Amino acid sequence: MSDVTPAIKKRKLNTSESIYLVEVLKGMAITMGHVIKNIIGELKGQSTFDTMEYPEVRKPVNDRFKGAHRLTTRPDGKYKCVACMCCSTACPAKCISIVAGEDADDPIEKFPVRFDIDMLRCIYCGFCVEACPKDAIRMDTRIYEINAFSRQDMIHTRDYMRDLMAGDKPEAEQWYRENPQHSPEGFLGEVPPVIP
Amino acid sequence: MSETMLTVILALVKCVFSLAFVMQIVPLLIWAERKGAAYIQDRPGPNRAHILGVRAGGLIHTLPDVFKLITKEDVVPSHVFRPLWALAPIISMSVALVTFSVVPWGDQILIPAEIAEKYLGTTGPLAVNLQVADIDGGLLYVLAMTSLGVYGIMLAGWSSNNKFSLIGGLRSAAQMVSYELAMGMGVVAMFMTYGTTRLDTIMQIQSESILNWGVLLSPPVGLVAFILFWVSAFAECNRNPFDLPEGEAELVAGYHTEYSSLRFALFFMAEYANMVVASSVTATLFFGGYNIPFVNGAMLREHIDLVLIAIGVGGGVFFLFAASIAFGRRKDPFYAAMEAFKGPRPNKLAPVGGLNGLLYRALHDDTLRQHEWKIFTAIWAGAAAAHFGLIGLGAMNIASGMPLLTEIIVFVTQLNAFVVKVLFGCWMFIWVRWTLPRFRYDQLMDLGWKYMLPIGLVNILLAAVWLLIDANTMRLYAAIP
Numbered sequence: 001m002s003d004v005t006p007a008i009k010k011r012k013l014n015t016s017e018s019i020y021l022v023e024v025l026k027g028m029a030i031t032m033g034h035v036i037k038n039i040i041g042e043l044k045g046q047s048t049f050d051t052m053e054y055p056e057v058r059k060p061v062n063d064r065f066k067g068a069h070r071l072t073t074r075p076d077g078k079y080k081c082v083a084c085m086c087c088s089t090a091c092p093a094k095c096i097s098i099v100a101g102e103d104a105d106d107p108i109e110k111f112p113v114r115f116d117i118d119m120l121r122c123i124y125c126g127f128c129v130e131a132c133p134k135d136a137i138r139m140d141t142r143i144y145e146i147n148a149f150s151r152q153d154m155i156h157t158r159d160y161m162r163d164l165m166a167g168d169k170p171e172a173e174q175w176y177r178e179n180p181q182h183s184p185e186g187f188l189g190e191v192p193p194v195i196p
Numbered sequence: 197m198s199e200t201m202l203t204v205i206l207a208l209v210k211c212v213f214s215l216a217f218v219m220q221i222v223p224l225l226i227w228a229e230r231k232g233a234a235y236i237q238d239r240p241g242p243n244r245a246h247i248l249g250v251r252a253g254g255l256i257h258t259l260p261d262v263f264k265l266i267t268k269e270d271v272v273p274s275h276v277f278r279p280l281w282a283l284a285p286i287i288s289m290s291v292a293l294v295t296f297s298v299v300p301w302g303d304q305i306l307i308p309a310e311i312a313e314k315y316l317g318t319t320g321p322l323a324v325n326l327q328v329a330d331i332d333g334g335l336l337y338v339l340a341m342t343s344l345g346v347y348g349i350m351l352a353g354w355s356s357n358n359k360f361s362l363i364g365g366l367r368s369a370a371q372m373v374s375y376e377l378a379m380g381m382g383v384v385a386m387f388m389t390y391g392t393t394r395l396d397t398i399m400q401i402q403s404e405s406i407l408n409w410g411v412l413l414s415p416p417v418g419l420v421a422f423i424l425f426w427v428s429a430f431a432e433c434n435r436n437p438f439d440l441p442e443g444e445a446e447l448v449a450g451y452h453t454e455y456s457s458l459r460f461a462l463f464f465m466a467e468y469a470n471m472v473v474a475s476s477v478t479a480t481l482f483f484g485g486y487n488i489p490f491v492n493g494a495m496l497r498e499h500i501d502l503v504l505i506a507i508g509v510g511g512g513v514f515f516l517f518a519a520s521i522a523f524g525r526r527k528d529p530f531y532a533a534m535e536a537f538k539g540p541r542p543n544k545l546a547p548v549g550g551l552n553g554l555l556y557r558a559l560h561d562d563t564l565r566q567h568e569w570k571i572f573t574a575i576w577a578g579a580a581a582a583h584f585g586l587i588g589l590g591a592m593n594i595a596s597g598m599p600l601l602t603e604i605i606v607f608v609t610q611l612n613a614f615v616v617k618v619l620f621g622c623w624m625f626i627w628v629r630w631t632l633p634r635f636r637y638d639q640l641m642d643l644g645w646k647y648m649l650p651i652g653l654v655n656i657l658l659a660a661v662w663l664l665i666d667a668n669t670m671r672l673y674a675a676i677p
């Protein structure tokens with residue numbers, strides 16, 4: 001065994017390759033072919049491009065795509081969620097925080113008073129959906145542009161997640177401005193509480 | 197108006213024109229580079245910036261580009277040698293612009309005696325040479341100026357005082373010096389064949405017939421000289437495959453690493469100005485400059501009405517075609533496709549109110565694109581109508597009765613021919629850049645010294661042999677007064 005790196009054998013160039021010009025012209029013919037193809041496509045209005053004009057045209061995502069979470073509701077409009085904490089227990093990122101409340105009028109009794117998911121910590125594993133016994137949380141929104149201008153806005157709250165698919169929802173910030181009672185702590189200029 | 201005044205004014209006008217010529221093509225080239233690169237790589241390229249919906253195929257992007265470069269902070273690193281550092285981009289740019297002054301961009305304009313005497317105060321007709329400087333050593337001047345260009349890059353590399361810039365500058369110096377030789381050899385063969393270094397005389401020789409065009413002269417001397425000249429022009433302009441001075445993979449950005457804002461813009465524009473100049477010198481030397489194949493200035497003047505009709509028919513049909521395409525696109529199927537692919541809701545980040553919201557909606561409104569096609573339809577239909585109007589002018593024999601109008605039409609026609617050649621040359625630069633990979637440094641030197649230089653020398657020998665055995669070139673030269 002020798003530890004000498006073997007020299008890379010180079011193929012000898014044939015005549016047309018060694019005078020460069022012929023091969024250069026061949027290459028130029030190929031690139032010009034692409035240009036002509038794309039110009040004709042443009043004029044016809046049939047895009048021949050490999051790329052999409054993103055904000056207007058989006059890549060269709062698979063049905064199983066895990067997008068932003070939403071909370072489902074029963075026919076009477078109440079949350080399906082029974083605040084059993086299965087999802088927050090299953091969550092490997094520990095990003096779901098639920099506060100349970102009691103609804104005496106309802107046979108189900110338990111419901112989430114708060115249901116926050118910190119989307120900055122979520123790893124989109126889908127365990128919460130798997131864990132839920134009530135089909136109360138789903139990730140079938142196909143929304144993958146989960147973004148905001150601040151960390152606070154990245155915490156999706158209960159009603160926001162409920163309304164996510166109901167019509168064209170504006171961005172989170174706008175929604176919170178319109179529904180300040182549901183906005184996360186510290187939002188709208190409040191100083192976030194210092195956790196000891 | 198006195199003679200001197202007239203000369204000075206004419207010179208000024210020509211200077212402004214030639215400056216404007218180069219500087220107008222530069223933004224166009226930057227657009228062509230981006231759009232050409234995109235189309236070669238199967239992507240749409242710049243297509244967002246617009247003025248009231250008119251995107252003009254991405255041309256509008258040049259405006260924000262310029263605006264960005266102007267408003268950026270001009271960072272002066274503390275470690276640079278300030279005087280030379282500031283001087284370098286100026287040298288690069290001005291050398292590129294100055295070279296263009298010897299290139300003739302049109303036939304002589306003959307202002308007829310009655311008009312010249314009445315308005316310009318000359319005695320007899322006035323012949324205006326369409327060239328800023330008709331000096332005897334025109335070709336040598338081009339060579340001299342292009343070799344000055346290396347100073348800009350070398351000074352930038354050295355005064356930037358960092359190793360990447362320095363290596364970039366060094367490479368550039370070595371490369372330019374090597375390829376200047378090959379370029380010089382090509383040019384020597386050409387001016388042996390032409391028998392002169394005056395570019396206007398060279399142009400007159402080429403006006404005689406298409407067989408007198410540089411590439412076809414005493415074959416294969418002209419062709420070989422053209423290839424030598426053209427390949428060296430790539431190296432002189434630091435364009436791919438010879439853009440080692442700014443090899444971004446190993447040298448960050450080479451000699452202009454430390455430059456920002458307008459100083460960087462100067463280097464950037466100098467590159468494109470150099471391309472324009474290289475293309476125009478090549479067109480002048482090898483492709484008959486402002487001559488239209490098979491039609492020279494005298495013929496244009498003689499059949500000026502026919503020329504008008506030809507332009508009218510050609511331009512009219514072209515613009516009608518363009519207008520019909522634009523008209524067909526006003527209800528673009530692309531927009532339907534856009535609707536179909538729309539996500540479950542609009543982009544979350546879309547600001548909904550205020551000026552931002554207005555802007556956002558203006559930018560993303562699909563109907564704006566349809567609107568644009570309508571505007572294009574109108575513009576192109578108008579252009580078509582104007583061209584068909586030219587047919588009428590030609591049919592009524594208006595131009596042949598007015599010598600000055602004739603001159604103007606001839607000038608515009610020939611200038612267009614020149615521009616077409618220059619633009620094609622520039623497109624070659626772009627085309628090659630997005631086709632070929634970069635040379636390795638030793639390959640670059642091998643090509644320059646071991647192949648191109650000997651070929652150039654042999655070519656000179658061939659040119660001499662042609663001069664000995666064939667009186668053809670000599671005769672043509674003698675025919676020029």
Ligand code: SF4
Pocket residue numbers: 087090091092093094095096117121122123124125126127128129
């Ligand atoms: S997707 Fe995974 S990480 Fe995200 S909230 Fe559900 S369980 Fe947690």
Ligand code: SF4
Pocket residue numbers: 080081082083084085086087088098131132133134135136137
């Ligand atoms: S979403 Fe499902 S798993 Fe999570 S608390 Fe509600 S019912 Fe339990």
